[in-house]
Amino acid sequence: MKNRICLEIHIVLLHTMRLLLKKKETLFVFGLGLFFFFALLFTLDEAKEEKSVVFIGIADEDNTELSKKLTERISECEVFSVTKAPLKELLNLQKAGSLTAVFVIREGYETAVNAGREERLIAMYEAEGKGLPLLADIVAGEMMQDICTAKGFLTYEEVMRRAGRETELLSKEEYAAYVMDCLTKETFDFSFETEYSDRQGSNTRAPEQSVIYVQVIFSVLAILIGFLAVYAVLPYADFCHGRSAARVRALPLSKASVLVGAGGAAFLTVITFGTTAVVLLSAKNGLPVSAFGQMFLCTAAYSGGIVILTMAAATVIKSRTGYQLFLLFLIVVFGAAGFLSVADGLLVQSELLRIVPNSVYVKAMIRCYIGR
Amino acid sequence: MQSLKQAVLLLQMEAKRLINRKKRSIPAAIVLIMLMISTFSYIIKSEEKADMPVKAYITLGIACQDSSEYAALLVSYFKDNPQFTEYVDIAEGEEPLLKKRFDDGELDCLLVIPEGFAERMIRMDHIPIRVWISTENATKALLLKTVLSSYETYITSVEVNCAALYDKMKADGFSYEELNQANIDISLELIFTALGKDSFFTRRNVEAEEETSLLTGCLYSACFLLVLFFCFPIGNRFQKMYRNGMTRRMTAAGISYFVLSVVCLLPYLMLSFLMAGVFLLLVPEKSLLLWGTASLLLLPILLLLAVFGVACRKKQTYLLLYSLCFVGLALAGGSMIPQLYLPEEFQMVTKWLPNYRFSVLLSQGSGGTDCTKTMLASVAVLLLLWGILLLLMKRRGEAAADEE
Numbered sequence: 081m082k083n084r085i086c087l088e089i090h091i092v093l094l095h096t097m098r099l100l101l102k103k104k105e106t107l108f109v110f111g112l113g114l115f116f117f118f119a120l121l122f123t124l125d126e127a128k129e130e131k132s133v134v135f136i137g138i139a140d141e142d143n144t145e146l147s148k149k150l151t152e153r154i155s156e157c158e159v160f161s162v163t164k165a166p167l168k169e170l171l172n173l174q175k176a177g178s179l180t181a182v183f184v185i186r187e188g189y190e191t192a193v194n195a196g197r198e199e200r201l202i203a204m205y206e207a208e209g210k211g212l213p214l215l216a217d218i219v220a221g222e223m224m225q226d227i228c229t230a231k232g233f234l235t236y237e238e239v240m241r242r243a244g245r246e247t248e249l250l251s252k253e254e255y256a257a258y259v260m261d262c263l264t265k266e267t268f269d270f271s272f273e274t275e276y277s278d279r280q281g282s283n284t285r286a287p288e289q290s291v292i293y294v295q296v297i298f299s300v301l302a303i304l305i306g307f308l309a310v311y312a313v314l315p316y317a318d319f320c321h322g323r324s325a326a327r328v329r330a331l332p333l334s335k336a337s338v339l340v341g342a343g344g345a346a347f348l349t350v351i352t353f354g355t356t357a358v359v360l361l362s363a364k365n366g367l368p369v370s371a372f373g374q375m376f377l378c379t380a381a382y383s384g385g386i387v388i389l390t391m392a393a394a395t396v397i398k399s400r401t402g403y404q405l406f407l408l409f410l411i412v413v414f415g416a417a418g419f420l421s422v423a424d425g426l427l428v429q430s431e432l433l434r435i436v437p438n439s440v441y442v443k444a445m446i447r448c449y450i451g452r
Numbered sequence: 453m454q455s456l457k458q459a460v461l462l463l464q465m466e467a468k469r470l471i472n473r474k475k476r477s478i479p480a481a482i483v484l485i486m487l488m489i490s491t492f493s494y495i496i497k498s499e500e501k502a503d504m505p506v507k508a509y510i511t512l513g514i515a516c517q518d519s520s521e522y523a524a525l526l527v528s529y530f531k532d533n534p535q536f537t538e539y540v541d542i543a544e545g546e547e548p549l550l551k552k553r554f555d556d557g558e559l560d561c562l563l564v565i566p567e568g569f570a571e572r573m574i575r576m577d578h579i580p581i582r583v584w585i586s587t588e589n590a591t592k593a594l595l596l597k598t599v600l601s602s603y604e605t606y607i608t609s610v611e612v613n614c615a616a617l618y619d620k621m622k623a624d625g626f627s628y629e630e631l632n633q634a635n636i637d638i639s640l641e642l643i644f645t646a647l648g649k650d651s652f653f654t655r656r657n658v659e660a661e662e663e664t665s666l667l668t669g670c671l672y673s674a675c676f677l678l679v680l681f682f683c684f685p686i687g688n689r690f691q692k693m694y695r696n697g698m699t700r701r702m703t704a705a706g707i708s709y710f711v712l713s714v715v716c717l718l719p720y721l722m723l724s725f726l727m728a729g730v731f732l733l734l735v736p737e738k739s740l741l742l743w744g745t746a747s748l749l750l751l752p753i754l755l756l757l758a759v760f761g762v763a764c765r766k767k768q769t770y771l772l773l774y775s776l777c778f779v780g781l782a783l784a785g786g787s788m789i790p791q792l793y794l795p796e797e798f799q800m801v802t803k804w805l806p807n808y809r810f811s812v813l814l815s816q817g818s819g820g821t822d823c824t825k826t827m828l829a830s831v832a833v834l835l836l837l838w839g840i841l842l843l844l845m846k847r848r849g850e851a852a853a854d855e856e
Contacts, residue, residue: 195800206657217599218599224605224649228613231638236617236620238628245482250620265766268576270607271580277554278587278588295590299788307775310775401767401771415783416789417791
């Protein structure tokens with residue numbers, strides 16, 4: 081009995097694999113999916129240096145050396161993706177939800193800083209109740225050095241004047257250079273001793289700027305796996321609803337054997353795709369073998385889950401078109417939920433989104449990527 | 453006149469066919485639309501609840517082991533600063549207790565100010581503040597990391613400028629008293645500047661109702677996909693027309709390909725106009741111009757489906773092309789992943805995709821986008837696709853005739 085079941089599963093598995101390999105659609109989706117993932121991986125890899133998690137806009141209305149330097153420094157902040165444009169354009173983008181905040185370096189910025197005035201140098205546009213005031217703290221950090229140096233110079237100028245030594249007075253530029261020299265020569269070692277933890281008692285690497293792109297990559301991978309699963313489960317759907325070849329239908333196969341055999345073949349197809357993608361990703365980013373192993377396990381678990389879900393849909397929905405349309409819709413909804421839930425807080429906070437399989441998968445993959 | 457009569461007759465037939473054959477699909481469609489609308493409103497409501505992202509945005513624990521007055525002042529600066537507490541929930545307590553809360557996932561970040569911290573700071577002999585950041589949410593962790601790094605910059609900026617002035621004056625031969633006085637003056641000045649950093653900014657609120665979140669943009673783009681989802685049968689209809697010989701019979705009766713294509717497309721065109729009208733209920737601006745532009749953006753994609761239908765002989769090939777088009781638009785058009793999160797190369801493509809243009813149109817209203825330009829572009833693509841459709845229909849008709 082046991083041998084018979086094994087034999088049946090073996091027959092169904094081989095038959096389904098052969099069908100999948102013969103089918104142009106499956107091969108096309110497999111190849112196109114891999115090509116798309118590969119292209120995305122490389123384009124995102126180039127883009128990750130420029131982009132980050134918080135999108136802000138800067139309008140430089142002062143257009144002086146100091147304001148340009150400030151814009152440059154803010155752009156280099158790893159948490160920001162900066163769009164530089166005139167205010168009107170930026171406000172339109174903010175209205176469309178593309179920017180979290182808009183900073184306007186007001187006209188007269190350089191003059192005010194040099195005169196030791198620091199009030200209202202920057203106008204910050206944020207939606208009422210939706211802004212992230214933490215961003216202002218980060219921008220203020222980039223302004224501090226210029227403001228402090230200007231104030232230091234004014235005190236120095238005052239002291240020299242009081243002592244009647246105007247002739248020995250350094251110029252503002254010379255003084256600023258002197259401060260910079262001090263910064264490089266002496267040690268100003270105030271720092272936070274930071275540890276990153278994943279709350280399961282394990283230390284992790286510091287989060288990187290690229291984290292949002294990794295989220296995009298994993299979200300897309302989850303969608304592609306789902307899309308491929310729809311095609312990989314098609315032979316099972318045909319088995320279920322009597323659309324397979326007459327010679328196969330004539331075989332006295334039990335339902336369990338069909339389920340395990342066809343499901344196994346679908347799983348093997350999907351996991352091959354998933355593994356290839358994970359290998360590419362690990363090789364591209366030089367991830368350790370342990371991270372690859374964890375990501376492989378996550379992908380295997382997710383692929384298994386998706387194949388089971390797809391098979392359930394195939395069992396219930398009799399029409400081939402209906403099955404494919406229903407799953408297409410589901411993949412898009414899950415895909416969107418998967419990305420939106422990981423960009424937590426900035427886009428949406430909803431418990432409903434977090435329980436979607438794609439969200440769970442993307443979160444688990446990020447945990448593996450950041451590394452314990 | 454004759455062809456007009458024929459067209460009206462055909463339209464009547466088509467309408468009857470749709471009503472009779474799609475009886476089961478209509479309730480399913482209504483349920484789907486209701487499900488989508490309730491999901492949208494649920495998500496938007498949760499978003500509104502989370503509007504004060506911040507009320508619950510970051511939870512911070514502070515364990516202050518330094519009993520000095522300065523350390524208490526430092527903690528109270530953060531604790532009593534409404535600008536800070538607006539987005540950070542602060543919990544004070546003993547290190548072991550707070551660490552346990554951090555490990556339990558109640559805190560996003562934990563700061564431990566060591567004993568003697570303030571005193572040593574005054575002497576510029578720092579003991580680092582220990583920080584634990586949870587990487588459970590990578591976005592928050594990155595934000596916290598950057599904020600801490602900017603706090604380091606504040607302190608370093610103050611220190612280096614105090615030290616530079618002191619060194620310069622010392623090199624210039626000022627007396628100890630003068631040095632001391634200048635040092636106290638500049639230290640106080642710079643410390644107050646750092647603490648009063650909020651005064652650097654003028655906050656201008658953009659009216660909340662005027663602002664659309666990235667999520668809402670995604671939802672508008674998803675509305676477009678919903679139309680695409682409902683219009684799947686277009687291609688099927690064209691395929692069936694060839695399979696059951698309807699095209700051959702109609703053309704033999706003198707009906708042009710143009711009339712035939714209009715008859716097949718019209719119910720779906722009307723459906724998309726109707727759905728564009730429904731979607732306008734979601735946005736504040738309800739103008740005819742916006743409705744017209746939104747509807748015109750929907751039409752080219754319907755024609756593309758018709759082109760797919762005529763070009764593919766097998767139903768499965770059409771389904772594959774349709775699926776690729778659907779997933780491609782969802783991925784690159786900002787329905788799943790907001791456009792700004794995509795790399796530059798993809799963004800170049802995204803800007804031309806109808807679902808992205810549709811979401812921009814609904815988000816920014818007719819004032820934010822050039823409706824005339826969008827309408828002209830839509831009409832141009834529409835005409836091009838219609839030309840291709842007619843050409844393909846003619847070729848396929850000729851091929852069928854040759855086969856016979």
